[in-house]
Amino acid sequence: MAQNARSRKADKVVERMGRKLTRQMVGSLVGCVHCGMCTDSCHYVLANPDDPTYAPAHKADQIRKIFKRNFDWTGRIFPWWVHAEDIRTDADLEKLKDIVFGKCTNCRRCSLNCPMGVDFATLNRMARGALVSVGIMPEGVAIVSKDQWEVGNQMGVLPQDYLETLEWLSDELENEFKDPAARIPIDKMDAEIVYAINPREVKYDPRTISDAARIFYIAGENWTMPSEGWDMTNFGLFSGDDELGAAVAQRVYDRVIKLRGKKLVLSECGHGYRSTRCEGPNWSGKAVPFVIESSVLTMLRYIKEGWIRVDKTKNKEVVTFHDSCNNARSCGFYEEPRELLNLLVPDFREMYPNCAENFCCTGGGGAMSMSEYTPQRLKSAKIKADQLTATEAKTVVTSCHNCVDGLSDVIRHYKLGMKVTQLVNLAANAMMIPEKVVVPVEVPIPAVALPLAGFKILVVDDEPDILTFLAAVLEDQGATVIQAVDGEQALALTVREKPDLVTLDLSMPGRNGGYVFEEIRNNPEITSTRVCIITGKPELRRLIYERPVAPPEGYLDKPVNEDTLLTSVRMILELKHPHGNA
Amino acid sequence: MSESLRFVSDDLQLMAMSFMALVYILRIRWLLKFKASRDRQAPSENRDASSFKGIVYSWANIAMPWSMESTRRMSFFYIQFVVFHLTMAANIGMSIVIPYAPGLIRPMIVVRLLQILFAAACAIGCYRMFRRLSNPAMRLISTPDDYFSLALLTVWSFVSIFAAPNRPDLGEGLLMVYFIMTAFFLVYVPFSKISHYLYYPFTRFYFGRTMGYRGVYPLKRVTQPKPTNR
Numbered sequence: 001m002a003q004n005a006r007s008r009k010a011d012k013v014v015e016r017m018g019r020k021l022t023r024q025m026v027g028s029l030v031g032c033v034h035c036g037m038c039t040d041s042c043h044y045v046l047a048n049p050d051d052p053t054y055a056p057a058h059k060a061d062q063i064r065k066i067f068k069r070n071f072d073w074t075g076r077i078f079p080w081w082v083h084a085e086d087i088r089t090d091a092d093l094e095k096l097k098d099i100v101f102g103k104c105t106n107c108r109r110c111s112l113n114c115p116m117g118v119d120f121a122t123l124n125r126m127a128r129g130a131l132v133s134v135g136i137m138p139e140g141v142a143i144v145s146k147d148q149w150e151v152g153n154q155m156g157v158l159p160q161d162y163l164e165t166l167e168w169l170s171d172e173l174e175n176e177f178k179d180p181a182a183r184i185p186i187d188k189m190d191a192e193i194v195y196a197i198n199p200r201e202v203k204y205d206p207r208t209i210s211d212a213a214r215i216f217y218i219a220g221e222n223w224t225m226p227s228e229g230w231d232m233t234n235f236g237l238f239s240g241d242d243e244l245g246a247a248v249a250q251r252v253y254d255r256v257i258k259l260r261g262k263k264l265v266l267s268e269c270g271h272g273y274r275s276t277r278c279e280g281p282n283w284s285g286k287a288v289p290f291v292i293e294s295s296v297l298t299m300l301r302y303i304k305e306g307w308i309r310v311d312k313t314k315n316k317e318v319v320t321f322h323d324s325c326n327n328a329r330s331c332g333f334y335e336e337p338r339e340l341l342n343l344l345v346p347d348f349r350e351m352y353p354n355c356a357e358n359f360c361c362t363g364g365g366g367a368m369s370m371s372e373y374t375p376q377r378l379k380s381a382k383i384k385a386d387q388l389t390a391t392e393a394k395t396v397v398t399s400c401h402n403c404v405d406g407l408s409d410v411i412r413h414y415k416l417g418m419k420v421t422q423l424v425n426l427a428a429n430a431m432m433i434p435e436k437v438v439v440p441v442e443v444p445i446p447a448v449a450l451p452l453a454g455f456k457i458l459v460v461d462d463e464p465d466i467l468t469f470l471a472a473v474l475e476d477q478g479a480t481v482i483q484a485v486d487g488e489q490a491l492a493l494t495v496r497e498k499p500d501l502v503t504l505d506l507s508m509p510g511r512n513g514g515y516v517f518e519e520i521r522n523n524p525e526i527t528s529t530r531v532c533i534i535t536g537k538p539e540l541r542r543l544i545y546e547r548p549v550a551p552p553e554g555y556l557d558k559p560v561n562e563d564t565l566l567t568s569v570r571m572i573l574e575l576k577h578p579h580g581n582a
Numbered sequence: 583m584s585e586s587l588r589f590v591s592d593d594l595q596l597m598a599m600s601f602m603a604l605v606y607i608l609r610i611r612w613l614l615k616f617k618a619s620r621d622r623q624a625p626s627e628n629r630d631a632s633s634f635k636g637i638v639y640s641w642a643n644i645a646m647p648w649s650m651e652s653t654r655r656m657s658f659f660y661i662q663f664v665v666f667h668l669t670m671a672a673n674i675g676m677s678i679v680i681p682y683a684p685g686l687i688r689p690m691i692v693v694r695l696l697q698i699l700f701a702a703a704c705a706i707g708c709y710r711m712f713r714r715l716s717n718p719a720m721r722l723i724s725t726p727d728d729y730f731s732l733a734l735l736t737v738w739s740f741v742s743i744f745a746a747p748n749r750p751d752l753g754e755g756l757l758m759v760y761f762i763m764t765a766f767f768l769v770y771v772p773f774s775k776i777s778h779y780l781y782y783p784f785t786r787f788y789f790g791r792t793m794g795y796r797g798v799y800p801l802k803r804v805t806q807p808k809p810t811n812r
C-alpha cells in the first residue's frame with residue numbers, strides 16, 4: 001500500500017490536501033489537457049527557455065500526480081498511464097517545496113491564459129499550505145509567518161515602535177501645518193475611516209504614512225489608525241496557510257468593529273488588498289459588516305468630489321504604471337489606479353502587456369522573503385526589466401508595497417536607473433494646500449464632564465469670525481465641534497458625521513441654508529438631525545417655516561450672544577438648564 | 583448490410599454510449615461531492631462587475647481568441663483547435679447518422695465536406711503528435727494517455743475519411759473498423775483526458791464566477807499602438 005510507505009509528514013500532507021480540495025481545485029486538477037497553451041505566459045519560462053521544468057503545467061503536474069494517485073480513481077487504477085505518483089519521503093516534500101515556493105510566484109498569469117480555466121495558482125497555494133502544515137517551507141516564510149502569528153504583523157514591528165513612529169510623524173505634520181489638529185488620530189472611536197497599512201511602511205517607508213496623513217488632513221477626513229490590528233498584509237496568502245490568513249484578517253476586522261469605524265481603508269498593497277478585501281472573508285467564513293476599500297479609491301474620490309485639489313504639473317517625471325498581480329489579476333483593480341494616475345501626472349506611458357495581463361514584478365507570492373531562490377527570481381525578472389525599459393519612463397508607479405520592493409530589486413539588478421513610487425506619494429506631492437483647512441476637531445474630554453460633553457455639533461456659517469465664535473463657545477462647554485463654510489460642505493459633513501445638532505446660517509454663497517435645511521429633512525439618513533437656524537436676516541424666517549418639512553428645532557437671530565446660544569443649544573439637546581428652567 | 587455490421591453500428595454503439603454516460607454520471611457525482619468554495623467578500627469596487635457576466639465571458643472565452651494572450655499569440659494553434667474539435671463533433675454525429683438517418687449524408691457534397699474535415703483533423707493530429715514529441719516542455723508534460731488519446735483520434739479521423747461515403751456494398755471492412763473504433767473511443771473517453779469537455783463547463787464556470795465577481799472578467803487591457811512608419 002502506498003500509504004504505508006509514506007513518511008509521517010508525507011502522510012499529513014496528503015491528508016491535508018484531501019481536506020482542502022474544493023470543487024474548483026478538483027476541476028483544475030482533472031481538467032488539464034496538457035495542451036501547453038499556458039507555457040509562455042509564465043515569466044519563469046520566458047526567462048529560462050532551455051528549462052522545461054518551469055512550464056506551469058509541469059509544475060502543476062507535481063501536485064496533480066499526488067492528487068491522481070490518492071483521490072482520483074483513474075490514477076489509482078492506471079497510475080503509470082496518467083502519471084499518477086504518490087509522495088513518500090521527506091526528500092520528496094523538499095523537492096515539492098522548491099517547486100511551489102521557488103518556481104512560481106502565484107501570479108495567476110497562466111491561469112488567465114488556460115483555455116480550460118485551470119487555475120494553477122490556486123493549486124500551488126493549496127500545495128504550499130499543505131507543506132507549511134508539516135513545517136516544510138523556506139526559512140523566510142517560517143520567520144514571517146511566526147512574526148505575524150505572534151507579534152501581530154509580518155515584520156515583527158513592536159507596538160511601541162509603531163506608536164512612536166506615528167507620534168513623530170504626527171509631530172512633523174503638526175509642524176508643517178502649524179495646526180494642532182494636524183495629527184494622526186489613534187484609536188479614535190466612530191471615525192469615518194480606519195486606515196490600515198503595511199508594516200513595511202513603518203519600518204522602511206514612513207513617508208507613505210505621512211503622505212496619506214497629509215491627504216486625510218487636507219481632505220478634512222474623520223479618520224484614525226488603530227493601535228492594534230493595523231497590519232493589513234497577510235502572509236497566509238503566500239504561505240497557503242488559511243488558518244493564519246483567517247486569523248490575521250479577523251484581527252484587522254475586529255479592530256474596526258471595536259472602534260466602530262465606518263470604513264476600512266487599506267494603504268496601497270496588492271496582497272494586503274486581496275487578503276483583507278477579498279480572501280479574508282472567505283478564509284474566516286464570515287462576511288465583513290463594514291466597507292473595505294483601497295486608499296486609491298479614497299484618493300480618487302477626494303479629488304473627484306473636490307475634497308482635495310491637485311496640480312498634476314507638480315509631478316514632472318515621465319511615469320509608467322505597474323499593475324500588481326493581486327490587485328489586477330485577482331481583484332480586477334486596474335482601472336481606478338489609472339484614473340487616479342492620469343489626474344496626478346501629465347505624462348503617463350502604459351507598459352505592455354498591462355492591467356490583468358501584466359507580468360509579475362517577480363517579487364510576488366512572498367518571493368522577497370525566500371532568499372534561497374533569489375538567483376532564479378532575478379533571472380526570471382529579465383522579462384520585467386525588458387518591459388520596464390521599453391516604456392522609456394524614468395519612474396515606475398505601482399500600487400503595491402511588495403511590488404515596490406520587487407521592482408526596486410529588478411531595477412537595481414538590471415541597472416535600469418529608474419525609481420519606484422506609489423500613487424499616495426504622487427497625490428501628496430500634487431496636492432494644493434488651502435489656506436484654511438477644515439477638519440473635524442476633536443476636543444479632549446476633561447476630567448470634569450462639561451454640559452455639552454459627548455455632543456457633536458456642526459456649525460455652519462460663511463463668516464469666519466462667527467464660525468470661530470460659535471465653535472469656541474460650544475467647545476468650551478465640551479461639545480465636539482465640526483465646522484463648515486458653505487452649504488455643500490455642511491450637507492456632506494452632516495451625512496458623514498451625523499452630528500447631534502447643526503447650527504445653520506441661512507444666507508451663504510452657493511447652496512443656501514434653506515436648501516441645506518430641506519435636504520437634511522428630506523434625507524432619511526439624517527432627517528432626525530436637530531437644526532438651529534442662526535441668521536442675520538429675520539425676514540427669511542418665513543421661508544423656512546413655509547417649507548413642506550418639519551420645522552427646525554431652534555431659531556436665533558444674529559447677533560447672538562454666548563448665553564442665548566448656550567441656552568438654545570441646551571434646550572434643543574434637551575439638557576436641563578443650569579438655572580432649572582428646562 | 584450484414585448482421586455483424588448492423589450490430590457494431592447499432593447495438594455496440596448503444597452499449598458503448600450507455601457505458602460512457604454511466605461513467606460520466608459517476609464522474610460528475612464524484613466532482614460534485616467536493617465542496618464549492620464561495621466568494622464572501624463585498625462586491626467589487628468596479629461597478630460593472632458581476633458573477634453572471636464573468637461566467638458567460640468565461641464560457642464564451644473559447645470562441646473569443648482575442649480574449650486570451652495565449653490564443654492571440656498562437657492563432658495557428660487556435661485554428662487547429664477549432665477544426666480538430668469541430669471534426670470530432672462531426673465524427674460522433676456521423677457515427678449516429680449512418681445507422682439511424684443515413685439519408686443525411688447521402689449527398690456527395692456532404693461526404694466530401696466531411697472527408698475534408700477528417701483529413702484536416704488527421705493532419706492536425708499528426709502535427710500535434712510531432713509537437714508533443716519534439717517540444718521539450720510538451721514532452722515533459724505528456725502522459726501515455728496524452729499520446730494514446732491523440733493517436734486514437736488521429737487514426738479514427740483517418741479511418742473516417744473512408745467510412746464517410748457509407749458504402750457497405752463496396753465492402754464492409756472499413757465501416758466495421760470505423761464502428762469498432764468509435765465504440766472503443768466511447769468506452770475509453772471517460773478514462774482519458776478526452777473527457778475534458780465534461781469538466782470544461784465546471785472549471786470555466788467557477789473561474790468565471792470568481793473573476794466576474796471581482797471585476798477581472800471581462801478582461802480589459804490597453805493595447806499597444808501599432809508602430810507607424812513616418
Ligand code: SF4
Binds near residue numbers: 033034036
Ligand atoms: S493548464 Fe491549461 S493551458 Fe496549461 S497545459 Fe493545462 S489545459 Fe493547457
Ligand code: SF4
Binds near residue numbers: 042056105106120
Ligand atoms: S502562477 Fe505565475 S509564476 Fe506561477 S506558473 Fe503561473 S505564470 Fe508562472
